[in-house]
Every structure is written in structure tokens, then in C-alpha cells.
């Protein structure tokens with residue numbers, strides 16, 4: 001019996017290569033949107049907040065949730081362009097997602113180990129996209145938004161904090 005190689009793939013992996021079903025992706029997307037709406041910071045982030053992105057836990061959590069939302073909207077097919085590099089794809093493959101998020105490490109380091117770059121998303125959005133990709137891949141089963149619509153910077157109910165601690 002040849003079973004070599006089959007164990008390398010998560011059981012739930014679909015034809016797009018993600019370990020998550022559409023219904024799961026949309027549920028987490030809706031939680032992210034609910035959290036963003038509840039924080040009430042609005043869609044436009046203030047330049048002074050973007051210039052000093054590590055000062056306010058609620059703002060940081062909002063930035064995290066925006067990262068989850070922006071990536072999952074693309075993965076779910078609701079927008080046709082990637083959130084970071086504008087990669088055109090109606091339903092992106094894994095490789096298109098990796099290509100679009102290629103700058104993610106630098107984005108995450110802004111304001112700590114790199115200067116903040118004007119026009120870039122907040123570092124927490126980059127962290128959240130990184131965590132979201134790991135969740136989509138099945139590397140972790142902890143979704144990037146908890147059941148209370150909170151992200152890594154405000155959630156107290158699930159162990160999301162490790163995601164931001166490693167950055």
C-alpha cells in the first residue's frame with residue numbers, strides 16, 4: 001500500500017489549498033467587521049496615530065482586526081485585489097496571497113525595529129495578516145479573531161496573545 005506523501009496535507013484542505021472552509025472564513029470575517037464597527041475608529045486612520053502605532057491597545061486591536069478583514073475579504077472573493085500589493089485575483093490562490101503579503105515582515109516591524117512608512121498599513125494589520133495566513137493554512141486552529149470579536153491586543157478569552165508576542 002502506497003501511503004507515502006498523503007500525511008503531508010491537512011485532511012480538510014480544499015482545492016484552493018487552504019485548510020479552512022468558506023463558511024469558516026466568512027464567519028471570522030464577520031467577527032472582524034463587528035469588532036471594527038464596535039471600536040468606532042472609522043475607516044480612515046489618523047496620520048498621527050499611524051506615525052505612533054504602539055500607544056493605544058484599542059487602536060492596536062482595531063488595526064489587527066482591519067488586517068484580518070482586508071485579507072479575508074480578498075480570500076473570500078469580495079474584493080478583486082490583494083490588500084498589500086494590489087495583486088489582481090478574483091479568488092486568490094495560496095501563491096497569490098503569499099506574493100501579495102511578501103512585505104509583511106517589514107510591515108510588522110514598523111515603529112519598533114523599522115521606521116513607520118507613510119502609506120503602509122499599521123504593523124498590527126501586518127501581524128494579523130500573518131496570523132490569518134497561518135490559520136488559513138491550518139498551521140494553527142486558533143482563528144485570528146475570537147468569538148467576542150476581539151483580536152490579539154484585547155482578547156482575554158483565547159490564547160491569541162502569542163501571535164503578537166513573537167513579532
Ligand SMILES: [Zn+2]
Nearest residue numbers: 146155156157
Ligand atoms: Zn476573546
